Amino acid sequence: MKIVSAREFDLKREVDYGTPEQNEAVRRIVADIRREGDAALLRYTEQLDRTTLTAAQLRVPQEELQAAYAAVEPSFVTAIRQAAVNIRAFHEKQKRNSWMDWQPDGSLLGQVIRPLKRVGVYVPGGKAAYPSSVLMNVIPAQVAGVPEIVLVTPPATNGGEGINPYILVAAAEAGVNEMYRVGGAQAIAALAYGTESITPVDKICGPGNIYVALAKREVYGAVDIDSIAGPSEIVVLADDTANPVYVAADLLSQAEHDEMASAILVTNSATLAEAVQAEVKRQLDVLPRRNIAAASVEQYGAIIVVDSIDEGIDVVNRLAPEHLEIMVQEPMAYAGRIENAGAIFLGPYSSEPVGDYFAGPNHIIPTNGTARFSSPVDVDDFIKKSSLIYYSKEALLQNGAAIIELARHEGLEGHARAIAVRLEQEGRAESDNG
Numbered sequence: 001m002k003i004v005s006a007r008e009f010d011l012k013r014e015v016d017y018g019t020p021e022q023n024e025a026v027r028r029i030v031a032d033i034r035r036e037g038d039a040a041l042l043r044y045t046e047q048l049d050r051t052t053l054t055a056a057q058l059r060v061p062q063e064e065l066q067a068a069y070a071a072v073e074p075s076f077v078t079a080i081r082q083a084a085v086n087i088r089a090f091h092e093k094q095k096r097n098s099w100m101d102w103q104p105d106g107s108l109l110g111q112v113i114r115p116l117k118r119v120g121v122y123v124p125g126g127k128a129a130y131p132s133s134v135l136m137n138v139i140p141a142q143v144a145g146v147p148e149i150v151l152v153t154p155p156a157t158n159g160g161e162g163i164n165p166y167i168l169v170a171a172a173e174a175g176v177n178e179m180y181r182v183g184g185a186q187a188i189a190a191l192a193y194g195t196e197s198i199t200p201v202d203k204i205c206g207p208g209n210i211y212v213a214l215a216k217r218e219v220y221g222a223v224d225i226d227s228i229a230g231p232s233e234i235v236v237l238a239d240d241t242a243n244p245v246y247v248a249a250d251l252l253s254q255a256e257h258d259e260m261a262s263a264i265l266v267t268n269s270a271t272l273a274e275a276v277q278a279e280v281k282r283q284l285d286v287l288p289r290r291n292i293a294a295a296s297v298e299q300y301g302a303i304i305v306v307d308s309i310d311e312g313i314d315v316v317n318r319l320a321p322e323h324l325e326i327m328v329q330e331p332m333a334y335a336g337r338i339e340n341a342g343a344i345f346l347g348p349y350s351s352e353p354v355g356d357y358f359a360g361p362n363h364i365i366p367t368n369g370t371a372r373f374s375s376p377v378d379v380d381d382f383i384k385k386s387s388l389i390y391y392s393k394e395a396l397l398q399n400g401a402a403i404i405e406l407a408r409h410e411g412l413e414g415h416a417r418a419i420a421v422r423l424e425q426e427g428r429a430e431s432d433n434g
Helices: 020-036 038-049 062-071 074-092 131-144 165-174 184-193 210-219 244-255 270-284 290-300 309-319 352-357 393-409 413-433
Strands: 003-005 099-102 108-115 118-122 148-153 179-181 203-205 233-238 262-267 302-305 323-327 343-346 383-390
Touching (some): 003 270, 020 038, 020 184, 020 210, 074 131, 074 165, 118 131, 118 184, 131 148, 131 165, 148 184, 233 244, 233 309, 244 262, 244 290, 244 323, 244 352, 262 270, 262 290, 262 309, 270 290, 323 352, 343 352
Parallel strands (some): 003 302, 118 148, 148 179, 233 262, 323 343
Antiparallel strands (some): 099 108, 108 383
């Protein structure tokens, strides 16, 4: 892991827009699903996932979800139930209510908040299974009040036999009652446009490979999407009080995700920098996913030595990381100065996996520096808002001239006349009554 100064380091991360061939393949799949429905869905499942299904086999029956409990450890069930309680409690605090405000002139202004009706959640089944992501997508949608939540996942996880039982148990624990064994771009298209077997949704959430990401981009507009997620990122801001063993372990916890993941230490201590560099090498040698983590550290990892923690904070805000750990003597003193980070972990015992799995905040967090302008998934992602306007006669008579003035300055005489006819008639009526 290279040691550099802040002036020498430049993390260039770009959104992966895919190759022309990948984009063309996705457009073809989406168009075919939209046109042919189940027939295309089954064809692509056989072609790309090497699984032959009938339309009747697409939906995962509740008995299969329940049977998965026999294939997982009781300790896993206990852990995921505890995590679900924490995640639900955190997201319950985010709920908002509709509101209405009567004005002195008799007008009523307000906002009506409603949940989306139907949401689709994509659960990946490529390099690894992520049952925790099931909870992180489903629970906020449930808290928001979404009545219909549907999961899709490839018919064979990581090239194995069938769907990973841990994913099935997580879905059962989350209360999912509609799930389909279909993945890739074809699953995204089915959720967006519907087939004979799958009713279309209003929004699609959840991570996936490049084909899933491109398909989400392709169908956006027909449905809403959460985001186009990039590789995982972690930045650790540390001083000489930090434990190099902890720092190295946390850096590698993200590096093992993907060869393109980014793990960066920002420190004002040259001694810590050297100790972490040696510790990363030592821990890499015994890490099961060593090859992935080593490639990540080599290409996108760094130890940035700064002159002060103040300079380190400037570096952090420029990087706008997905995950930020602050391991300094008084971490709470610096939390308020972090402007750009998806999730902030304070102190030596708030390791990033605490947030990934258990604490309660959502682990679906903005990547690729997008923490500058976006936020983790939360309850607001699963609601929609309508403005409420009731204008009284008094208010229209009082403000009509101003409305007409603005409309005519925009060249919209029809807008102006819609107000003018009311002022004319109501004014005449008042005159007659007088």
